[in-house]
Amino acid sequence: MEVKLNKATPEQLKTTPASMSGVVFGTQFSDHMFCMEWEDGKGWHNAEIKPYGPLLMEPSAMVLHYAQMAFEGLKVYRTDSGENVLFRPRENFKRMNRTAQRMCLPEIDVEEVLDALKQLLRLDSAWVPHESGTTLYIRPTIVATEEAIGLKVSSKYLFFIILSPVGPYYSQGFNPVKIMVSDKYVRAVPGGVGYAKTGGNYAASILAEKEAKELGYTQVLWLDAVERRYIEEVGAMNIFFVIDDEIVTPQLTGSILPGITRMSVLELGKHWGLNVSARRISIDEVLTGLKEGSVTEVFGAGTAAVISPVGVLSYKEEEYQVGNGETGPIANRFFEQLTGIQYGKEEDPFDWVESF
Numbered sequence: 022m023e024v025k026l027n028k029a030t031p032e033q034l035k036t037t038p039a040s041m042s043g044v045v046f047g048t049q050f051s052d053h054m055f056c057m058e059w060e061d062g063k064g065w066h067n068a069e070i071k072p073y074g075p076l077l078m079e080p081s082a083m084v085l086h087y088a089q090m091a092f093e094g095l096k097v098y099r100t101d102s103g104e105n106v107l108f109r110p111r112e113n114f115k116r117m118n119r120t121a122q123r124m125c126l127p128e129i130d131v132e133e134v135l136d137a138l139k140q141l142l143r144l145d146s147a148w149v150p151h152e153s154g155t156t157l158y159i160r161p162t163i164v165a166t167e168e169a170i171g172l173k174v175s176s177k178y179l180f181f182i183i184l185s186p187v188g189p190y191y192s193q194g195f196n197p198v199k200i201m202v203s204d205k206y207v208r209a210v211p212g213g214v215g216y217a218k219t220g221g222n223y224a225a226s227i228l229a230e231k232e233a234k235e236l237g238y239t240q241v242l243w244l245d246a247v248e249r250r251y252i253e254e255v256g257a258m259n260i261f262f263v264i265d266d267e268i269v270t271p272q273l274t275g276s277i278l279p280g281i282t283r284m285s286v287l288e289l290g291k292h293w294g295l296n297v298s299a300r301r302i303s304i305d306e307v308l309t310g311l312k313e314g315s316v317t318e319v320f321g322a323g324t325a326a327v328i329s330p331v332g333v334l335s336y337k338e339e340e341y342q343v344g345n346g347e348t349g350p351i352a353n354r355f356f357e358q359l360t361g362i363q364y365g366k367e368e369d370p371f372d373w374v375e376s377f
């Protein structure tokens with residue numbers, strides 16, 4: 022794939038943030054972006070790296086009406102030796118293609134898009150922050166751009182990648198969060214699009230997240246839509262429980278987003294010889310276990326926070342504390358090892374990180 026390079030002029034270049042403290046997640050963007058277009062009969066074409074800026078799109082562009090789209094989220098980490106690395110980036114682009122299949126979007130070539138991303142990252146490498154715990158967040162997106170408001174499969178698409186520097190997730194330390202189990206709303210239904218990273222899933226979750234925040238909880242834990250009984254996942258994280266000596270996460274049923282952090286925790290746990298599994302877990306099993314003490318840890322796993330310990334679960338207006346409300350040893354071990362691999366402090370026996 023030929024990538025045209027249209028560099029920002031000196032006047033267009035922005036200044037990178039002097040300090041990442043106080044930079045709100047996802048509000049600043051680097052100097053350049055990658056774009057390419059797709060059209061029926063033509064495939065992907067017009068691949069170009071150009072200055073970050075507004076997209077030209079008609080109000081009738083189909084994505085603005087029916088949300089035919091896919092997105093991804095991954096990060097660049099700056100290691101102690103000064104290298105910039107990606108963490109399992111092919112998994113993100115493979116997942117983007119699975120989302121594309123479900124949303125009738127054209128698939129991308131994983132290796133070609135990864136190459137284009139690396140070119141973009143080399144050009145904007147000054148935007149990878151250096152402070153401990155910081156990253157450059159990468160947001161690849163595909164949107165339907167045909168100018169038509171009749172519902173059908175679009176004949177035109179735009180793929181773009183934008184970059185956003187982000188501060189350390191745990192500026193206040195590795196503190197457990199309070200989570201509300203939603204018994205009023207559901208996120209995804211069997212046969213629906215829950216496993217796809219597509220905008221509609223998040224639009225549908227905003228109200229529940231807003232209501233939970235008003236009550237003092239940081240995120241929502243979703244239950245299955247049919248019986249409202251089996252645990253699914255948290256807003257933008259998968260969830261793990263330590264039950265006796267078992268480290269367990271809900272199995273992928275089609276309504277859960279298959280997280281790359283989730284997969285990495287399962288693989289790492291197995292590598293350590295721990296008893297890890299993916300199976301159905303009911304809310305009753307968790308609440309009984311919390312009361313009786315067999316559930317000792319609850320933690321989320323996702324690219325944003327890597328590991329996010331849960332200190333309190335709320336269900337039907339009752340609060341359940343997890344352990345003594347502090348971060349448990351297993352969550353801590355996964356956090357230290359995964360971030361250690363990402364920042365080049367620990368060995369990477371699986372070749373998960375990739376420099377460019």
Ligand SMILES: *Cc1c(COP(=O)(O)O)cnc(C)c1O
Nearest residue numbers: 257258259278280281282323324
């Ligand atoms: C992105 C996402 C995750 C986590 O996936 P990672 O690949 O680990 O970042 C989990 N749940 C939902 C709903 C998500 O959107």
